[in-house]
Amino acid sequence: MAYQTPTPATFKARYPEFTAVSDALVQLVLDDAIADVGETWVEKDRARAQMLLTAHILTMEGEPGRTEDGASGATAGTGTVKRDKVGDVETEFATPSSSGAGGSTLSAYASTFYGQQYLELLRRNFPAIAVV
DSSP, X not given: OOOOOOOHHHHHHHOGGGTTSOHHHHHHHHHHHHHHSOTTSOXXXXXXXXXXXXXXXXXXXXXXXXXXXXXXXXXXXXXXEEEEETTTTEEEEOOTTOOOTTOOGGGGGGGSHHHHHXXXXXXXXXXXXXXX
16 A cells, blocks of 8 residues: 555544544644654554644644634643642643653643554654663
């Protein structure tokens, strides 16, 4: 099976939860993911990694809820709940840049299912090398 660059149509067929998101936005994010996941990746993993990265980025930007709700930007209520308070209702969301001491920039991918799957492919394509 030869590599085929993902399109908004193939992305939405694979991830129908993003059907409401405009093809133009999907294509913009796909273009970024295609640039990040290039020819150094194993061909059989490349398109899937590009689509997973696209889904992760869209999710972190508040999609598909942002499009469905008609909000004009990523909502404050995106991401993982870091802290919750019931009396006087207070909720704090973790942001991709907030990681614990010694945290890696790769840890931001762990915040979505798509990012977790992307990390698995990333590790398979670029395994850690131990120097002895």
